[in-house]
Amino acid sequence: MPLSSGQLEELNLFQRKVYEDEPKDLLQFAANYFNRRLEQQRFFARNQESVALSKGIVLFPSATRNDSVVASGRAGVAGLQSQSQDQLFKASFSETTDPHGTRLHDPAPTATDEAGHAQEDTGFGSGIFKNDFRVNQSTEKNIKKPLDPMAPAEEASGSSPQPSNTPRRSVVAPRPLPMNFNAQRRTSVSGETMKPDNLDNWIPENYAEKSGLQLERLEKAIGHNFLFNKLDAESKRLVINSLEEKVVKNGQEIIKQGDEGDYFYVVEKGTVEFFVGSEKVNSSGPGSSFGELALMYNSPRAATVVATTDCVLWALDRLTFRRILLGSSFKKRVLYDELLKSMPVLRSLTTYDRAKLADALDTEVYQPGQIIIREGDIGENFYFIEVGEAAVSKEGEGIIAHLKKGDYFGEVALLNDLPRQATVKAIKKTRVATLGKSGFQRLLGPAVEVLKLNDPTRVAH
Numbered sequence: 001m002p003l004s005s006g007q008l009e010e011l012n013l014f015q016r017k018v019y020e021d022e023p024k025d026l027l028q029f030a031a032n033y034f035n036r037r038l039e040q041q042r043f044f045a046r047n048q049e050s051v052a053l054s055k056g057i058v059l060f061p062s063a064t065r066n067d068s069v070v071a072s073g074r075a076g077v078a079g080l081q082s083q084s085q086d087q088l089f090k091a092s093f094s095e096t097t098d099p100h101g102t103r104l105h106d107p108a109p110t111a112t113d114e115a116g117h118a119q120e121d122t123g124f125g126s127g128i129f130k131n132d133f134r135v136n137q138s139t140e141k142n143i144k145k146p147l148d149p150m151a152p153a154e155e156a157s158g159s160s161p162q163p164s165n166t167p168r169r170s171v172v173a174p175r176p177l178p179m180n181f182n183a184q185r186r187t188s189v190s191g192e193t194m195k196p197d198n199l200d201n202w203i204p205e206n207y208a209e210k211s212g213l214q215l216e217r218l219e220k221a222i223g224h225n226f227l228f229n230k231l232d233a234e235s236k237r238l239v240i241n242s243l244e245e246k247v248v249k250n251g252q253e254i255i256k257q258g259d260e261g262d263y264f265y266v267v268e269k270g271t272v273e274f275f276v277g278s279e280k281v282n283s284s285g286p287g288s289s290f291g292e293l294a295l296m297y298n299s300p301r302a303a304t305v306v307a308t309t310d311c312v313l314w315a316l317d318r319l320t321f322r323r324i325l326l327g328s329s330f331k332k333r334v335l336y337d338e339l340l341k342s343m344p345v346l347r348s349l350t351t352y353d354r355a356k357l358a359d360a361l362d363t364e365v366y367q368p369g370q371i372i373i374r375e376g377d378i379g380e381n382f383y384f385i386e387v388g389e390a391a392v393s394k395e396g397e398g399i400i401a402h403l404k405k406g407d408y409f410g411e412v413a414l415l416n417d418l419p420r421q422a423t424v425k426a427i428k429k430t431r432v433a434t435l436g437k438s439g440f441q442r443l444l445g446p447a448v449e450v451l452k453l454n455d456p457t458r459v460a461h
């Protein structure tokens, strides 16, 4: 039976950790790693219990209020230290016995760059998911405010905390849910595909069932948008019913560069233009979407967006965006963020450019001795080395170059419309991110000039 996309992505994440940490004791590493994943998911479940409580829903009717809510208050990375007291999060392997666990068990990264990206890839608490596991809320806060498991700590803990003696908000007429309620699935960190027989009852804030006519319009508007095509049916239903219609007049500013992100937009009708400073950088029309960057990276809006005709837009709130789209449709951005930021050849790309590039990448893994590119073949892909080493050789010349993590190859054939000019073979187990020919032509922007300048065969033709 083929693995689901969620299972594949989980394994993919694990593989990345193995490559990065190169553990000597793989089984111990795997045991600790998956225990931690489990703890994180339990933690999310507890967070969602708080969300549900705030809406008057009891997720775990058999647990006492104190048990369940207190558990949510001390779980997460910070709370893992206290896991021995908390049976819900109990791990069968001790963190302290992990010989390789320093990074794996580090708290979520604290260093962030100017765009708000985490500097260290710990696999889970890093990159776009920065701060997600650094939640240390008090019981009151958990009850008071719905928590976004993907929100930064400041936000998740509430911007204007209530004094600790403030009475808890009363929970009106709790609606019991089945015990098999799987609250953590919506968190999307593992990218699980939700199975129709296992749907939970999380209801987005702005959820409103759409009419048949609206659904028809939306199907047309977002039917071809790849972000939505990646969603399973249930996630798509939640997203569609959370979209709010916004009618915008010609000339109206929809987003202002530098502002905080609140909504993600899909264009049903009309056209919009994007400005960075006073420079027009882009335009788009029906079926396209915008406004995701600030929501993904918790950064200020990267551009001003102005309607250039009367427009009909559909807006998705930040929380639903992060809960559903970030972990699935934007998963590649999470996976490739660190790699792309670290590549000198891509230094000229903006956050927006890198995000678009990440969307187009795929991962391939080669064993030592395996040929990645064969001299004389037609070039289809461009490659970035994520992990490993490869050798470049030419017929009659032998090895002419060595490539390592952060290097790229396969550009010569694509730049010059030539057959492959050399053979590239993995020396160690090598993981590469691949970019297809059309992506290469569309998405590298100013980096193409750098590639041309560095073309190793440039003198020859």
Ligand SMILES: Nc1ncnc2c1ncn2[C@@H]1O[C@@H]2COP(=O)(O)O[C@H]2[C@H]1O
Pocket (backbone or CB within 6 Å): 255, 261, 274, 276, 281, 282, 289, 290, 291, 292, 293, 294, 295, 300, 301, 302, 303, 304, 305, 350, 352
């Ligand atoms: N060249 C561009 N640079 C930055 N943002 C862009 C660009 N083209 C389109 N956009 C969109 O403009 C949006 C402005 O808000 P965000 O930064 O949230 O997300 C941004 C992108 O979705």
Ligand SMILES: Nc1ncnc2c1ncn2[C@@H]1O[C@@H]2COP(=O)(O)O[C@H]2[C@H]1O
Pocket (backbone or CB within 6 Å): 373, 379, 392, 400, 401, 408, 409, 410, 411, 412, 413, 414, 419, 420, 421, 422, 423, 424, 456, 457
């Ligand atoms: N001296 C070289 N000559 C040709 N290709 C090289 C050389 N050094 C590195 N390479 C890489 O090997 C790749 C083989 O496929 P391409 O010709 O598409 O792109 C080539 C370059 O990325």
